[in-house]
Amino acid sequence: MNELLITLDRDSSVPLYVQIYDFIKKEILEGHLSPNTSLPSIRKMSEQLKVNKTTLETAYDQLMMEGLIESVPRGGYYIKEIDIGFFHKLDHKNKLNRVKKTESSYQYNFNLDHVDVQHFPISTWRRLTNEVLSDETFKIFNTGDSQGDLGLREQIANYVRFARGVKCTADQIIIGSHSQILLMLVCNLIGLREKIVAVGEPGYSLATNVFEKYGCHIAPISLERDGMNQIELENSGASIVFTSPSFQFPFGNIMKIQKRISLLKWASANNAYIIEDDYLSEFRYSGELIPSLQNLDREERVIYLGTFHGSLLPAINIGYLILPPHLLSEYYRSQYEFQQTTSRIEQKTLELFMRNGHWERHRFRMKEIYKKKYGTIINAIEACFKDKAVVFKGQTGLHIVLEVITSEKEENLLQKARKAGINLYSLSDTWYRQANNPFINPMFLLGFGGLTIEEIENGIAILYRTWF
Template sequence: MDFIVFLNKNLKQPLYFQLYSYIKKEIEAGSLVAGVKMPPIRQLAIHLRVSKTTIETAYQQLVAEGYLESRAKSGIWVSPQEEIGLATQSIKHEDDFSVVNEATVRYNFEYGDIAVESFPIKKWKRSINEALSTGRADLLLYGERQGSLALREELAKYLNQSRGISCSPGQIVITAGTQPAISTLCQLLSLSGQRVAFENPGYDGVRTVFANLGCSLSPVTLEEDGINIGELENTGANLVYVTPAHQFPLGMVLSIQKRKKLLQWAESGERFIIEDDYDSEFRYSSQPIPPLKAMDYDDKVIYLGTFSKAFMPGARLSYIILPQQLSSLFKTKLANYNQSSPPLIQNGLELFMKQGDFERHIRKMRKVYQQKHRMLTASINLYMGNRIEMIGQKAGLHLLINVDNRDFMDLKERGLQQEVLIHSPEKFWINRGDCPKSLVMLGFGGLTEMEIREGIERLGKAWF
C-alpha cells in the first residue's frame, strides 16, 4: 500500500506521534480498513526517510490501542474496529472551581476517566438489544427493589470466583453508584447523629454523603500499612469506612496484621466495617489483594463494589453485600424504596456477564491499564528522575507525586503553559490545609500511552 503522509521535522510533536496520529485517523475515518496489511517497518522507514525506531514506536502504540494487530511471521495488519460512537475526549471538571480554558489543554491527568477507546460498544449494544428483544414489560418499570435477581446471581458467582467472597444473591443490593449506596446504608443503620470513623485522607464523595445525612465524622490518620487502629479505637465510633486493598488516595495496602485487628475491633461490639473495594481489578506488581469480606467469619463487613472503573461510570451501577442480619433488616426497613438503577441496564449487564463478555473485558483492560501505568512510571523516571517521589504506584488508575519544596498552584500554572492540566488531591483531606502543597495527583485512565508520555515530558520541562 502507498503512504501519503508528510512528517514535519520542524514541529514540536515527535515524528512517531505524527505517524501514529495519521494512521489512527485514517483507520477511524475508514480509509484504512480491517485486513489491510501495513508496510514493513524497514520499507516504511526508507520510504519516509526516518529511523526504524520511529516506525516501531508508532506501530507498537497502535497495536496496544487495538488499531493494528501483529501476526507471527505475517506482519502488521489493520484490526477490525468496534463501532464506537463515543467521544474519546474526557469531560473536564475542575474540583476547585478555578477557571481553566479547556481549549488550551491537550493533556488532562484527571482521575476517574476511563479508556473509552477500549470499551466494547458492539458487545454491549448486543446485550442491551437482546434484553429489549425479550419484550419483558418489567424492563420498562421500576424493577425489583434489591435489583435484578438474575444480575445478583451473576454477581454472586463472579465475586466468589474473582474475590473469594461467599454470599447469596439475597445479600446483594444494586445501587446507582457508591454515593447512593452510602445513602442507603445511612438510612438502613439510622446513622444520623451517629459517629462514623473515616480514613483521612479519604474519598470526599462518600464523606460528603455521611456529613449531609447528619453523621458525625471522626477522621483517623493513616500509617504506612493503612488506617491507625489505635486511633480508631479511641473514636468511640461503631462504624468505619475503609479502602483496604488500595487506600484512596494514598495507595497503601492494609497489612494482614491490621486486617485482623480491624476485624477484631468490629467483633468486639455492635460494630460494622464498610469496605469500599473500588478498583481491585487493577493491580500491577502482584496478584489482587484479597478483600476483608473474604476473611469476615463473623459477618461484620459491609462490602461495596462498583462497575465504574472496571466497566463504565455511565452505567451507574454499584452494589452492596450486606451481612445476613442487615439483609433481613433491609427487607423490612427499606421495603418501600424503589430501585435506583434502570432495570434495562441491569438486565443488559447480566447478559453481558453470563456470555463471558465482562470477564474478557476485565482481562483486556488489565493489559490496557498496565501498559498505561508502565508508560506513566517510566516517563516520570525518565523526565523527572529523583526530583520527585512517587506514591501509591502499585495499583489503580492514578498515582501521586511529591514535587519536594514546590507549590501546587505554581506547578499547575507552569503545566498549563505547556497545555497540561494537573490536579491537587487536597480535597480528600478533611482539612484541606493538611494536604502537602507539593502533592500532585495524576490520573491516567483516559489518556493514551502517547499522551501520557508527551504530557509528562512537558511537565518535566516546565517544572525543572
C-alpha cells in the same frame, strides 16, 4: 411604562400567554424591570401584541400568583419588591461551578475518573442491549425489583465469590446507580445521623461528603503503610469505619493481615460496622489479587461496596452493596420500598455481558492495557523529572501519586499546569484536616486510565517543561 418589546413566536408550540409570562418574569428577575414600575395595561398590550385580552389576563394572573407583580385597584399592574440579588448570586455560583467542571479544554487530562473507552467492546454491548430490548420489550419497561434484578445479582454473587473471595448469596446484594447513593442507603439502614464515622486520613472525600451531609461526625484516622492507626480508631468512638483495604486511597497501600484482623476485632467489640470499598481492586499490576476483608469476617460486621464505574464505563452507573445476613431483615423493613436507581435495561445488559463471558475477557484485557499505561507514566516521570520528583507506586488502580521536589507552592504548580492545558489534582484535597498533612513538597494525583500511551508521555514531558 409605555410598552414592552416582546417578540412572539406564533408558530411555536409554546402558548402565547406562556411566552408573555416568561418574558416579563425574566425581565424582572434580571433586574431590567425595577420594583414599583407599572406594566402596560391589558388593553394596550393586547393592541400592541395583536393578542386577545384573555391571553394577557392569563399571563398577568400567573405573574401575580408567583408574587412577581400586583394589581392596584384602578391603578394597573406594578412590579413587586423582591430580592433579585438572591438569583444573581445563584447564577454566579452556577457559572463558577460550570467553569470549574468543564474539562474539555485540557489537552492532557489526567482525570481520576476517566477510563479507556477506546477498548470497551461497544459493539458487543450494543448487540446485547438490542437483544434485551427485542426479547423483553414489554416487561423490561416496568418497575423491577427495588433490590435490583435477580439475574444480575446472581452474576455479581458469582463474580465476587470467585474473584474476591466474598461470601454471599444474591439475596444479600443491593444494586444502586452509584457508590454515593449506596452509602446513603447504609446511613439510613444503620441510623448514622449524629453518629461518628471513621475514615482514612488521607482518604476518599466523596464518601466523607456523603456522611457529613447525612449529619455524621467525621473521625479522620491516620493511614499507615499497613492500614489504619489502631490506637486512633480505638479512641474515635466511631460506630462505623469506611475503608478500602485492598487499595487504600490515595496511595494504594494494602492493609496487611494483622491490621485486618485487628479491625474486625474492633468492630466486634464495639458492635460497629466496616464499609469495605473494593473500588478497582481488580486492577492490580504485581502479585496476586488481595482477597477481600469480608472474606475474613466471621461475625457479620462487613458491608461490602463494589462498583462497575471504573472497570466498565463511568456512564454505566451500576454499583452494589453486599449486606451481612442479619441486616437484610432491617433492609426489607425500612428500605425495600425505595425505587431502584439503576436502569433495568442496563442491569439486564450487564447480566448478559457477565453471563456470556464478556466481562471476564474485558477485565483481563483492560488489566494488561492499564498495566502498560501504569508503567508508561512511571517511566515518563522518571525520565523527565529524574531527581526532581518521587512517584508513590501503589501497584493498583488507575492513578499515581507524584511528589515534586521544589520550593514552589502546590497551588502555583496546579495553576501553571492547567494554563498549559494539563489537568491534574492536588493531594491536599484528600486530607480531611489539612493540619494532618505531613508533606512539605507539592503532591499531586494523576489519573492515567483515560489517556493513550502517547498522551501520557507527551503530557508528562510538557508538565516537566511547565514546572522547571
